[in-house]
Amino acid sequence: MSARNLVVVFGGAGQLGAAVVEAFNAASFTTVAIDIRENEAATVNLKIDLSATEEEKAAALSAGLAAHVAESGDVVKSVVCVAGGWCGGAIKSSEVFKQTDMMWSRNVSSAIMAGHIAANHLAEDGSLVLTGAQAGLSATPGMIGYGVAKAATIQLVSSLAAEGSGLPANTFVGCIMPQTLDTATNRKAMPDADFSQWTPLATVADLLVNWANGNDRPASGSLTNV
């Protein structure tokens, strides 16, 4: 089998992640899914060991990715982070500490890990895409942890897109800002909503493939509503 383009998908076993893996498979990419469980549709699965430190996780992922690239000759064209999570919670409750920790870990730590892997493995002219949210740009008194985590992620996007970030030459750094995605979870949570107003997962996934292929990229570091 000849060398192919390769995408790394953080959160590759999640609802959006599975759609992303499917779209990149259809575009003949090698798909590397990084998650706490496997996605059978991915070419390669690198499972996260939740008991490891972030530094250990990074070393394990780097080694796994490098081994596959050495063997296949694949070119790492894109790193995408669609891992994440949501929870509510206000400042007054003593739950706010656990909530904020969880939001930090699920949203910011995964974004930093994706940026780190991109800095060390992405080819030139590649794309790195993180997942922001409107919450990071506005006040979120009822979801303190989620708001600070998304604000942090959006600032990270601007840092990674800046001169001197250490990413390979001409890396495009994108940030998707999901409105309501048409997922099974959202349909269950909001059964009376007009699903036709929601963004299909395939729409987001196709955008990420496009960006990986160097098409229709907005300015690096900018935020894209999806």
Add this chain to the structure above:
Amino acid sequence: MSARNLVVVFGGAGQLGAAVVEAFNAASFTTVAIDIRENEAATVNLKIDLSATEEEKAAALSAGLAAHVAESGDVVKSVVCVAGGWCGGAIKSSEVFKQTDMMWSRNVSSAIMAGHIAANHLAEDGSLVLTGAQAGLSATPGMIGYGVAKAATIQLVSSLAAEGSGLPANTFVGCIMPQTLDTATNRKAMPDADFSQWTPLATVADLLVNWANGNDRPASGSLTNV
């Protein structure tokens, strides 16, 4: 001794914190210093147990503060967080994970703790002041952890200032944005700089006393360069 106004100072044993305690002492406030070591000039010291979880720290601080208030009749007029720290570091290094964790813990966790204590103990019309930085509003490719932490803190300020945050009625939420403060540490690090261009610690401390007394408050949630 009759009941007095009271201020809680997170980071009360640090360089800026000590100046803040001194200014509030001079304004006849009871000063409660919260830090990992004691500040002898403070009326009351509540030491942080670094081995405790955030939830346990919050419970211990709440109990200590409530006990003092019950005994003295003091009125909690202000909660100030001048705890924090800085470090550099780019995304490519495997040090970025430890750096980001440290910046999160020193800057964001202390700000969330201060907000939580304010929500549960502040009197009406009081002031809550957190410490931001320009780094949170711009790209910081050479200091990834610090940038995301300060972006998170600034978003937290907007959430706490918003309707429905759970803070007492008419709480003023302020955010100081230090330029270069005239501290011993900064003089040592930049011995050739023009110190007269730096902000004296007393200037910042006096501003916080003013705000606590209800004077010269800008719009709640706004950022104030100092």
